[in-house]
Amino acid sequence: MPLSYAQQGKSVALVIGNASYSSLPADKDAASDARTISDALKVIGFEVETVSDATKADIAQAISATKGRLGQGTTLLVYFAGHALQLDQKNYLAPIDLKLAGADDLLTAGVPLEQLLNELGGRPSASTIVIVDAAEKNPFRSGKITNADAISDGLARVTNLPSGTLLAFSAAPGSVGTKSGNYAGALANAFKARGKGLDVILKMARARVVVSSGGTQIPWDTTALQQSVILYPDEDKPVAVAPNACDLAAGHPSDPERVGPSVDYANLDPQIAIPACEKAVAAEP
Structure with a gap:
């Protein structure tokens, strides 16, 4: 049957690229990946705020500012490139000023992904897309901190999303991806496909990454979206289906x-x- 369309709102993005860390190896791809995503989102009509080398305070400020930009029917996309760590089946984005004496310090020094999802997700008549481009081995496993082995490789599966939210990882939960900009490039190309639903866009990007990585990296996503979202609609067509x-x-x-x-x-x-x-x-x- 014909689809009924939701009121079209604006499209807003927050892009964070953390490359230069004080106590972690530099993420040499994060800055260019963030630029790639920012440029692609601007082309398809998003209002983009880009934050580079963000401290924990910078990330909190950026999230607060982003919340102030949201209105009824807004489509929000958040992209993070940099280090992200898993502890006790919870995920934490790493600000550049992250310093850990022990693994448990991550609880307060990191930015909990669950907190970010809850702050930005669950808004009425809107869709929130969060993309974490980080999938790596535990950088502390060499024993640089107490209880280093408690930090697991890759990211943890997330099963409880706020309503109206989609979460995507550059690699499957618990696995390690390649850091060569392949996921950001695949997303940027897929974003520009006019009239395609978000599910199709993510499948397009996934297929490209699987091929470019020789099957060693498989991007993952999980969804609690309530609408079919089109990031780059055809002319005179709405962005969401109610x-x-x-x-x-x-x-x-x-x-x-x-x-x-x-x-x-x-x-x-x-x-x-x-x-x-x-x-x-x-x-x-």
Whole structure:
């Protein structure tokens, strides 16, 4: 049936590229990756704020400023390139002033990814996309800090996202990617595909990275989006598709064109789904 469209809002991006660290190896690709993403997002109409070599205070200030730029229906994209670390199945973005005496210091010295998701996600009638371009071996494993082995390689899987949020990693949870700008380049190219849904864009980027890495790096994403998002719409077409009651009650997990979240058959309520879908079909036969 024809899709109903949500009110079009502006598109806003926060891009962070952390390359020069005080106590970690330099991330030589982070600055160029951030520029690649910033340039691509500007081309497709995003209002982009780019922050380079950000301290923890800088990141907090950037997040606060970004929240002030959001309005009803805004599509927000956050991209982080730099070091990110996993401790006890939690992920932490590394500011350039990160200093750890022991692994547990990461709890306060790092920027919790979960906190960032909760601060920026879950807004009404809007979509938040968070992309973390970081997948590496534990840089402290040589014993430079106490309990260094508690920090795991790669990033941890995230299962509890705020409503209306999508999270993407440059490599699958727990795995290590290559640092050669391949993910940023793949995303930048995919962003410029007009009229493509975000799910298609991420699949395009994933396929390119898999080929360029010889199959050793597979980008990953998980979603709680409530709308189908088009980052670079065709002329005179809206950026988001709003789900109707039938979509919300009976969206099938295997349907790549579904609008809104999926509903497992075990959780489907026929008393709600059948009347909602009958009404939708009657309205748009």
